[in-house]
Amino acid sequence: MTDSVMPTYGRLDVAFSKGEGVWLTDTEGNKYLDALSGIAVCNLGHSHPAITKAICSQADKLIHTSNIYHIPLQQELAEKLTSLSGMEQAFFCNSGAEANETAIKIARKYGHSKGIDKPVIIVMDGSFHGRTLATLTATGNPKVHAGFEPLVPGFVRIPYNDLDALRMAISHWPEAVAVMLEPVQGEGGVKIPDADYLAGVRELCTQRKLLMMLDEVQTGIGRTGEWFGFQHHENLLPDVLMLAKGLGNGIPIGACLVANDAVGILEAGNHGSTFGGNPLVCQVALTVLRVIESANLLQHVSQLSEQITKAFQHELAGQEGVKIRSCGFMFGLELEIECGELVQKSLDKGLLVNVTAGNVIRLLPPFIMNTDEANTMVVTLSELIKTFFAEQEHENVA
Numbered sequence: 047m048t049d050s051v052m053p054t055y056g057r058l059d060v061a062f063s064k065g066e067g068v069w070l071t072d073t074e075g076n077k078y079l080d081a082l083s084g085i086a087v088c089n090l091g092h093s094h095p096a097i098t099k100a101i102c103s104q105a106d107k108l109i110h111t112s113n114i115y116h117i118p119l120q121q122e123l124a125e126k127l128t129s130l131s132g133m134e135q136a137f138f139c140n141s142g143a144e145a146n147e148t149a150i151k152i153a154r155k156y157g158h159s160k161g162i163d164k165p166v167i168i169v170m171d172g173s174f175h176g177r178t179l180a181t182l183t184a185t186g187n188p189k190v191h192a193g194f195e196p197l198v199p200g201f202v203r204i205p206y207n208d209l210d211a212l213r214m215a216i217s218h219w220p221e222a223v224a225v226m227l228e229p230v231q232g233e234g235g236v237k238i239p240d241a242d243y244l245a246g247v248r249e250l251c252t253q254r255k256l257l258m259m260l261d262e263v264q265t266g267i268g269r270t271g272e273w274f275g276f277q278h279h280e281n282l283l284p285d286v287l288m289l290a291k292g293l294g295n296g297i298p299i300g301a302c303l304v305a306n307d308a309v310g311i312l313e314a315g316n317h318g319s320t321f322g323g324n325p326l327v328c329q330v331a332l333t334v335l336r337v338i339e340s341a342n343l344l345q346h347v348s349q350l351s352e353q354i355t356k357a358f359q360h361e362l363a364g365q366e367g368v369k370i371r372s373c374g375f376m377f378g379l380e381l382e383i384e385c386g387e388l389v390q391k392s393l394d395k396g397l398l399v400n401v402t403a404g405n406v407i408r409l410l411p412p413f414i415m416n417t418d419e420a421n422t423m424v425v426t427l428s429e430l431i432k433t434f435f436a437e438q439e440h441e442n443v444a
C-alpha cells in the first residue's frame with residue numbers, strides 16, 4: 047500500500063479516516079481513544095469546531111502571500127506569544143526542527159558578534175531536537191546520528207539534570223555561546239529534572255553570558271499546565287524559546303522567540319522561510335491560543351493531571367517495576383523492562399499510546415479530555431501493564 051512512500055517510519059497497521067474530540071475512527075469503523083494527540087499536536091482534539099472554522103474562513107479570504115510583504119496576522123500572533131511568554135520578538139517557521147535551526151543560527155551569530163570564530167553550543171544527553179543535520183547533531187541519541195556522519199561541528203554534550211557537568215563544560219569550553227535543552231525531555235522518556243535545575247542553568251548562563259535556549263516544541267503551549275514549561279519557575283525567562291507542535295493543532299507552524307541578548311542578532315537577510323507565518327497558520331495559531339484561554343484549559347490540564355496521576359498510582363498499586371512521572375499532560379510510565387510491544391497491544395484495545403526510550407509508555411492526551419475519557423485511558427492501560435508483567439513472569443518461569 048505504501049510502496050511509493052519512502053519507508054522512513056515503522057508504522058502501525060492502522061489508518062484513520064475521521065477524528066472527533068479525543069476519538070479517532072479507523073478506515074474499518076473502529077474507534078480509538080487518542081492519548082497521544084498526534085504526538086502533542088492536536089491539543090484541542092480532532093475536528094475542534096473553532097479550528098475548523100478558523101481554517102475555512104481564513105482559507106476563504108487569504109492563505110499565503112510571502113514574507114516579502116507585511117502579514118498583520120503574523121504581527122498579531124507575535125504580540126500574543128510574546129505577551130504570554132514574556133519574550134520580546136518572534137520568528138515563524140513550519141516545524142520544531144526549523145525553530146531549533148533558527149535558535150542554532152542565533153547562537154552562532156551571537157558568538158561571532160563576541161569575536162568567537164568557532165562557537166560551541168552545549169546540548170544534553172537524551173535530548174531530542176529534530177531531524178535536520180544541525181538538530182540531529184544536537185539530539186542526544188546515537189540512533190538518530192547513525193549513518194549521517196559527519197555531524198555538524200560546534201556541539202558538545204553533557205548529562206541532563208547535572209549542574210556540575212554544565213559548570214565544568216562552561217569552564218572547559220571558552221567558545222561556549224549557548225545551552226540548548228528541554229524543560230522536560232519528551233522523546234527522552236518524559237524526564238523531569240530536579241526542581242532547581244532550570245534556575246541553575248539560567249544562573250550559569252547569565253553569569254557566563256551564554257544564551258539559554260529552551261526547546262519547548264513539545265512542552266510549550268499548555269502541555270505542562272502552564273503556557274510554557276519554564277513558567278513553572280518564578281522569575282525565569284530563557285533567551286531563546288522554540289515552539290511548534292501544539293501551536294497549530296495540526297496545521298504546521300513553528301516559532302523561535304527571543305529575549306535579552308538574543309534580540310537583534312538576526313538581521314534582514316540572515317534568515318527566512320517561504321511558508322513561515324502565513325495568514326492561514328497564524329489565524330489558526332491565534333485561535334488555538336484563544337480557545338486554550340477561553341476554555342480555561344491550562345487549569346483543566348493541571349487539575350486532571352493530578353487526578354490521572356493518582357488514578358494510575360491507585361490502579362498500579364502493588365505492581366512492581368513501574369514508575370509514574372507526570373508534568374501536566376505529559377505522562378511517562380517507566381517499566382523496568384523494554385515494553386515496545388505495548389503500543390500494538392494498546393492499539394488492539396482501542397487506545398493510542400507511544401513507547402519512547404525503549405521502556406517508557408508516553409501519554410500526551412488532548413487538553414479537552416474529560417474525566418470519563420481519562421478514566422478509560424487509565425484503566426485500559428493499567429490492565430495492559432499488569433497483564434504484560436504477568437505474562438513476562440509466566441515466560442520466565444516457563
Ligand SMILES: *Cc1c(COP(=O)(O)O)cnc(C)c1O
Pocket residue numbers: 140141142143144146174175176177228232233261262263264265290291
Ligand atoms: C518533536 C520535537 C522536535 C522536532 O519537531 P519537528 O516538527 O518534528 O521538526 C524538536 N524538539 C522537541 C522537544 C520535540 O518534541
